[in-house]
Amino acid sequence: MSNITVNKSADPASAPQLSTLRQARLPWWGPAAPLALALIIGCGGGALIGLESKIQWGLISAILFVVFTYLLTLKVEGRRQAKNQLATSLVWVCFLLAVIPLASLVYETVDRGSTVLDGYFLGHSMDGTQRMLAGGGVYHALIGTLEQVAIATLIAVPIGLLTAIYLVEYGRGKLAKTVTFFVDVMTGIPSIVAGLFILSLWIIMLDFSYSGFAGAMALAILMMPVVVRSTEEMLKLVPNELREASLALGVPKWRTIIKVVLPTAIGGITTGVMLAVARIAGESAPIVLLVFGNPAINNNPFEDAQSSLPYYIYEQWQNGNEPSYDRAWAAALVLIAFVMILNLVARGIARWKAPKTGR
Incomplete structure (x- = not known):
């Protein structure tokens, strides 16, 4: 019984410690602000310094997004969550770097290939068709x-x-x-x-x-x-x-x-x-x-x-x-x-x- 009494008397002292387990969290839309800021700085800065390639703008924005997201999470949630967010951001950036060229390739192929793709093209060969002229098929x-x-x-x-x-x-x-x-x-x-x-x-x-x-x-x-x-x-x-x-x-x-x-x-x-x-x-x-x-x-x-x-x-x-x-x-x-x-x-x-x- 004395042990129980001691534990109860320790409860008020431990109550303030429970509040330290609660940490501030970013909302689910939290990465939107770093993303917008990275796009503004990356695209605007790329245009100001004379970078003509939009791919370079995108790479600069991606790097800035990873950095800004890490710093924001570090400030609000702490180092441990910041490392987790850094890994997540890198995964998303790598995913986009893989998908964007693929989507661009498919779009370019469909856009340029659909100009002559029809039933005639699928049903005829190149026999008798001059190379310099339109016509023929596959x-x-x-x-x-x-x-x-x-x-x-x-x-x-x-x-x-x-x-x-x-x-x-x-x-x-x-x-x-x-x-x-x-x-x-x-x-x-x-x-x-x-x-x-x-x-x-x-x-x-x-x-x-x-x-x-x-x-x-x-x-x-x-x-x-x-x-x-x-x-x-x-x-x-x-x-x-x-x-x-x-x-x-x-x-x-x-x-x-x-x-x-x-x-x-x-x-x-x-x-x-x-x-x-x-x-x-x-x-x-x-x-x-x-x-x-x-x-x-x-x-x-x-x-x-x-x-x-x-x-x-x-x-x-x-x-x-x-x-x-x-x-x-x-x-x-x-x-x-x-x-x-x-x-x-x-x-x-x-x-x-x-x-x-x-x-």
Whole structure:
């Protein structure tokens, strides 16, 4: 009882200490004032000192915003909250620095590419169209891209899928480590190296001609490590309990992989494959070396030169006249739309195949 009495007598003495835990806080709109001040000083100061680039104005304003926000938070909330606000401000500034160029690129492409993008442009080739004049279309390049990407996918996906299954389900020892090492190396090789490899092997040594198939083989080399890595990670996410339950029932391991492991991971595997397809769709260096370009429609990727969207953009921009520039921007817009559709399909498949949780 004496202890209780002592604690009660200490309560009034500790009451003033509780108030020290309360600190002043900035309102949710608090960063608006530093932002406005930074914009005024950054843009106004940039104009006064003669900086013509608005990008420089924006960078100065971003730096001032981080500094002003830190100082204001330090004054009101203390050093600990100021450090937190500094990190938050840096994250937002870096986010904007990444988004603004991307948004500017998309806006510029849509603005300039929509001038000639219509049904005629999508349904006609450049056969018989003079470079200096308006007209022509991208149909032959679109057909080439679809065929080359499809062939590369048919080559890379089975090899990549089987390699990933070996690494996750069977791979042990030096062979698995060697395969993993070469997959990591292939992930970082420049696209031009893959094009040079196919050029020296397929065209120079084996004496085959330039074709869409040659370009597809180079694209498959670039696609394989992406498929292997994405599939490997998805297979690792499959719980071992599912494998053990299947094996405990006497199911062979190969059948467990086909009937249990792959169906469980199929959503992530499909997403990885679609993202790999989107990655190779815009590759230009192997196509310039191996496909060689063709203004006419060539539906046979195994014979003669063929065009593609990246090569078409390069070819039209190289012409150096206004109609060609318009066609290049329109083809770039078609390529962006193609890649965007692939990414949306990948997201849709991932959502469709995602595990359903019961209520």
